[in-house]
Amino acid sequence: MLGTDRRDGESPFGFGSDATVGLAIVAEIAAELISGTLTLLDQDGLYGAAALLRQLVEVEYLCWAFAEDEDEAKRWMRSDRDERLRTWQPKHLRERSGGRFRGTDYHGHCERGGHPTPEATTLLTAHSRRVPPELLRFDLAHHGVSAWRYTIDATRQLGYHDVSRAAADTHELPEAITRWEREDRLRATASETLTSFSDAGGA
Numbered sequence: 001m002l003g004t005d006r007r008d009g010e011s012p013f014g015f016g017s018d019a020t021v022g023l024a025i026v027a028e029i030a031a032e033l034i035s036g037t038l039t040l041l042d043q044d045g046l047y048g049a050a051a052l053l054r055q056l057v058e059v060e061y062l063c064w065a066f067a068e069d070e071d072e073a074k075r076w077m078r079s080d081r082d083e084r085l086r087t088w089q090p091k092h093l094r095e096r097s098g099g100r101f102r103g104t105d106y107h108g109h110c111e112r113g114g115h116p117t118p119e120a121t122t123l124l125t126a127h128s129r130r131v132p133p134e135l136l137r138f139d140l141a142h143h144g145v146s147a148w149r150y151t152i153d154a155t156r157q158l159g160y161h162d163v164s165r166a167a168a169d170t171h172e173l174p175e176a177i178t179r180w181e182r183e184d185r186l187r188a189t190a191s192e193t194l195t196s197f198s199d200a201g202g203a
Contacts, residue, residue, distance in 0.1 A: 002016040002017045002020050003015070003016040003017025003018075003019070003020060004016070004017075005017055005018050005074075012078060013077075017074075017158070018073075018074045018077040018078055019066075019070050019071070019073035019074040019077065019158055020073075020158055020160075021077060022066070022073040022074060022076050022077030023066050023073045023151070023154050023155070023158065025077070026059055026062050026063060026066065026073075026076075026151075027063075027151050029055075029059055030056065030059045030060075030063070030144070030147050030148075030151070033052050033053075033055050033056045033059060034056065034140065034144050036052050037049045037052040037053055037056070037136075037140050038140070040052065041133055041136060041137060041140070044125070044133065046123040046124070046125075046130070046131070046133060046136060047112075047113065047120055047123040047124055049113075049136050049140075050109065050112050050113025050123055050136060051113040051114065052113075053109060053113060053136065053139055053140060053143065054106075054109035054110060054113045054114040056140070056143050056144065056147065057090075057105070057106055057109055057143055058090050059147055060101075060143050060146050060147040060150065061090055061093040061094070061097070061101060062076065062088075062093070063146075063147045063150035063151050063154060064093070064097060064100065064101075064146075064150045065093055065096070066150070066151075066154040066157065067150040067151070067153035067154040067157055068157075069157070070154075070157040070158050073154065073158070076088060090106055091103075094106070141180065145177050145180075148173065148177070
């Protein structure tokens with residue numbers, strides 16, 4: 001129904017559009033990561049939430065790449081492990097982004113929630129250095145909104161203008177994002193604090 005990859009014998013999976021399926025998979029991953037992060041934050045599990053947040057940052061990078069060029073989603077979908085190690089690691093996507101994504105932000109996520117390091121004390125319950133949970137909630141909103149917007153842009157790249165327009169016009173999320181960006185008085189302060197927090201972790 002979607003695309004010509006199967007008809008032309010190009011899809012190794014028999015999909016009509018490998019790019020569409022690739023984008024859909026990444027969107028599903030993002031949804032599960034966001035849901036899981038919220039669950040952990042509700043349970044005061046900051047370290048576990050931070051680990052999922054690091055994964056969401058990687059998904060955000062992929063959504064950006066797919067929004068830039070529909071062939072990227074197709075290439076990613078058809079890639080094997082060796083190709084992903086050569087061209088699809090976070091550092092490769094940051095290099096291709098031309099400075100859109102800061103290495104210090106990603107490395108900060110890795111230091112606190114990606115690898116076991118002493119920086120975990122900023123997230124663990126019994127330590128005085130522990131950051132407020134609200135900081136991670138802001139970080140989740142920041143990266144989640146970014147991934148959402150890139151996903152909508154990617155649907156347009158794939159030619160699904162009606163789908164992206166419907167998502168923007170009828171879904172409650174765009175309105176909630178606009179309201180958050182306009183009305184949250186803590187947003188500017190949280191953004192500055194988060195930048196310092198990420199840079200410190202990435203040093």
